[in-house]
Amino acid sequence: MSSRLAADLIVLLHFSFILFVVCGGLLVLRWPKLAWLHLPAVVWGAVVELAGFICPLTPLENDFRAAAGEQAYNGGFIEQYLIPTIYPSGLTRDIQVMLGLGVIAINVVIYLLLIRRRRART
Numbered sequence: 761m762s763s764r765l766a767a768d769l770i771v772l773l774h775f776s777f778i779l780f781v782v783c784g785g786l787l788v789l790r791w792p793k794l795a796w797l798h799l800p801a802v803v804w805g806a807v808v809e810l811a812g813f814i815c816p817l818t819p820l821e822n823d824f825r826a827a828a829g830e831q832a833y834n835g836g837f838i839e840q841y842l843i844p845t846i847y848p849s850g851l852t853r854d855i856q857v858m859l860g861l862g863v864i865a866i867n868v869v870i871y872l873l874l875i876r877r878r879r880a881r882t
Contacts, residue, residue, distance in 0.1 A: 763828035770821040777817075781805035781863055785870030792874065802867050809860030812853065 780787075782805075784798040808815055825831065 763824045764830065767821045767824035767828060767830070770817055770824065774815065774817045774821070777801065778805070782866060785867045785874075789870065789874055789877070792878075795871075795874075798867075802863060806860045806863050809856050809863065812856060 780798065781801050784794070784801065788795045788798050807813065
């Protein structure tokens with residue numbers, strides 16, 4: 761497998777993980793046992809955003825890009841791929857904290873709905 765393809769697959773994996781963190785609670789409403797995977801993913805996603813960490817997938821992608829002769833990027837996946845689309849002016853620490861809090865808020869609402877639904881059944 762070429763280094764460029766590996767880097768692109770990591771981007772796809774990274775984006776899928778972010779979608780799972782943000783929207784995976786909707787899957788949990790349908791398949792409640794998925795919560796055992798989703799909750800740790802939410803915690804990881806929120807911690808990365810709130811603490812300002814860089815996900816380990818970012819340096820891995822950059823290593824593959826460098827091996828393919830492409831230019832690596834600074835910052836994280838969100839700064840490189842999502843922020844330019846959503847926030848053209850760039851990522852600030854305040855925006856990063858808001859993203860982390862947004863992940864938590866979305867999922868608290870979804871899990872409260874799940875708990876409410878379970879209580880209604882019993």
